[in-house]
Amino acid sequence: MDSDLANYRVHGPTPIGWDPATLPNEVVDDEGTPLRKKGFGEPDPRTPARRVPDDPGVEALREHLRANNGIRGLEICMPDEVERAARIYRRDGFVVVRDALDEQHLALFREGCARRLREILAYPGRDGRKYMAETGRLPHRYCYGTTSGSRQMMHDPAWTSMIDLPTTTPILAEIFTTDDYLVWGGGGDLSLPGAIEYQHLHTDGVDAQPAGDDAERRLAYFRRQGGDADPVNSFADLDFRTQRLVMDRTPTGVTINFTMTDLTWENGPIREIPGTQTATQPPPVPEEEPEWMRLSTLVGAPAGSAIFRDVRTWHGATPNLSREIRALPSIEYSAGWRGGSGSQKTMPYEIWETLSPHAQRICRFIRQEPGVWPYGAGVMHPLTSGRRAAYEQDAGGKGEVTSVRTDPRSAGTAIRLFNRDHDGGY
Numbered sequence: 001m002d003s004d005l006a007n008y009r010v011h012g013p014t015p016i017g018w019d020p021a022t023l024p025n026e027v028v029d030d031e032g033t034p035l036r037k038k039g040f041g042e043p044d045p046r047t048p049a050r051r052v053p054d055d056p057g058v059e060a061l062r063e064h065l066r067a068n069n070g071i072r073g074l075e076i077c078m079p080d081e082v083e084r085a086a087r088i089y090r091r092d093g094f095v096v097v098r099d100a101l102d103e104q105h106l107a108l109f110r111e112g113c114a115r116r117l118r119e120i121l122a123y124p125g126r127d128g129r130k131y132m133a134e135t136g137r138l139p140h141r142y143c144y145g146t147t148s149g150s151r152q153m154m155h156d157p158a159w160t161s162m163i164d165l166p167t168t169t170p171i172l173a174e175i176f177t178t179d180d181y182l183v184w185g186g187g188g189d190l191s192l193p194g195a196i197e198y199q200h201l202h203t204d205g206v207d208a209q210p211a212g213d214d215a216e217r218r219l220a221y222f223r224r225q226g227g228d229a230d231p232v233n234s235f236a237d238l239d240f241r242t243q244r245l246v247m248d249r250t251p252t253g254v255t256i257n258f259t260m261t262d263l264t265w266e267n268g269p270i271r272e273i274p275g276t277q278t279a280t281q282p283p284p285v286p287e288e289e290p291e292w293m294r295l296s297t298l299v300g301a302p303a304g305s306a307i308f309r310d311v312r313t314w315h316g317a318t319p320n321l322s323r324e325i326r327a328l329p330s331i332e333y334s335a336g337w338r339g340g341s342g343s344q345k346t347m348p349y350e351i352w353e354t355l356s357p358h359a360q361r362i363c364r365f366i367r368q369e370p371g372v373w374p375y376g377a378g379v380m381h382p383l384t385s386g387r388r389a390a391y392e393q394d395a396g397g398k399g400e401v402t403s404v405r406t407d408p409r410s411a412g413t414a415i416r417l418f419n420r421d422h423d424g425g426y
């Protein structure tokens, strides 16, 4: 193996990335063939012309970001500021909490991220390109969840050790107004140095109008937050504004991204558009995204922070013009009222057994049966064709995997694999 690939870490300077042979906005298909065609992926129309650190376009963007990048007055909470964190979260659709990971957990997560990235980057690119890109994603960007053959990282203790932390669990319980929430999975986005394009703004989940028991449960959670809906009313009795407020205040899901590095103006900090967790319109397409949104990033979040994100909030990745990998591994939680339907069994029973009682409870729907390895887990592959092969080999006739072209304005990629487990439904 190339010594660059054998030794790098996911924090500090690295020789990884900055491959000039990988053209701007280039995207590969299921099999790894580079394409630059309209309607496949979401290109950044303002990207620099070359993937080179001292390209004039890169230098100009770097100077612009140095002067302007980051939300002014970004509030950063301490882990014991539980109510303040929840208040900011409900207002903005996200909140940064520093010192969420102690030294030991940060080291464990960094080691896991470097190890898994090494597996992803082990596949060489075509025609002199340094790396095989991830199917449907912009160059030098990968996601631990979508490159995993099982679609999640719940088979890796580096991820599962972060599910129930003394710094994050109280804030999750405050946001969900109960400790009866669920784990959906975990993965997380990363960018290599030289990811010069902006990822398009998108949401990770669209909130459908609730009905029946789901609506009543959401109303009950809203009332626990001190919501002033008249307690004799059912959801259907409420006026439109109050129904919307109930939906706004009861997120379908919360994702925590953990920072492996300080987020700086230069290394591709995530951008979050405050208040958009309540938006029913789609985010602007790249051509129409105003500059203030491109600069609405979480610069200043130190390494070891937890970024709590309402999955509905408009967000996207930004250019990494540094020499440092920017990894944001995640744990994804869903509201308890959603129940287990749609959960995929991606966590080995043997890992589930080692978790805290609370983590065991909230992971009960993603736990595989004793002695059955979660289908596809353990294979990291940038291409959907490689992940499909790994999944099908494990699942045999007991599961299937479907390649889905997602709406690029809502989800993060053009093509994803969705595992449809016959036992768990979908």
Ligand SMILES: [Fe+2]
Binding pocket: 202, 203, 204, 315, 412
């Ligand atoms: Fe996303």
